[in-house]
C-alpha cells in the first residue's frame with residue numbers, strides 16, 4: 001500500500017467519508033444505521049466538528065485517496081460535566097484494513113486530546129464487533145459497560161458495549177505503533 005498521512009478533513013472530503021461509512025452498514029457490525037446515509041444528511045454532523053475542539057481527521061494516501069477517517073464527538077448529552085470526555089469513531093475502507101490506518105488515526109486523536117481538554121475517551125461498540133473491540137482493547141480501552149440487546153439488527157437483538165479510556169497518561173506498554181505510517185515514512 002502507498003504510505004499515507006493524517007490531516008484534518010475538508011468539506012470536499014465528505015462524500016468519501018460517507019462512502020467509507022456506508023461501506024460498513026451491510027455488515028451490521030459497526031453502526032446502528034441500517035441503510036446508507038446521504039452526504040446531505042451528514043452536513044450537520046460534519047459542521048459539528050472542528051480542529052479546535054472535536055476534530056474530524058482523515059488518512060490520505062500519496063495519491064490523495066482517503067482510506068479512513070476518525071472523529072471526536074460530543075459525549076452523551078453534551079452537558080457541561082462531560083466537557084472533558086469525547087466519543088471516538090473510526091472507520092477504515094475495507095480494502096485498507098489491517099495496515100495500521102486506524103492505529104495512525106488513533107495516535108493523532110490521542111495527541112490532540114491534551115490541548116483540547118479531553119481527559120477521557122469513550123467508544124460505543126456492538127458486542128459482536130470483534131475487530132473493533134480488539135482494536136480498542138489494544139489501544140488501552142477497557143469495557144466500562146454493557147447495554148444488553150438494545151439494538152435490533154434485522155430482527156436480531158445485539159448488545160452495545162461501552163469502552164473507555166482515561167487519558168491520565170498512556171497505559172503501561174502503549175506505544176504509537178503507527179507513527180511511521182502517520183508521518184508518511186513507511
Ligand SMILES: CC(C)(COP(=O)(O)OP(=O)(O)OC[C@H]1O[C@@H](n2cnc3c(N)ncnc32)[C@H](O)[C@@H]1OP(=O)(O)O)[C@@H](O)C(=O)NCCC(=O)NCCS
Pocket residue numbers: 024029030088089090091092093096097098099100101102103104123124125129130131132134135136138
Ligand atoms: C476496527 C477498524 C477501525 C480497525 O481498522 P484497521 O485500520 O484495520 O486497524 P489497524 O490495522 O490499525 O489494526 C490495529 C490492531 O487492531 C486489531 N485489529 C484490527 N482489525 C482486526 C480484526 N479484523 N480482527 C482482529 N483484530 C483486529 C489488531 O490487534 C491490529 O493489530 P495487528 O494488525 O498488528 O494484529 C476497522 O476494521 C473498521 O473500520 N471497521 C468498521 C468500522 C468500525 O467497526 N468502527 C468502530 C466503531 S466506531
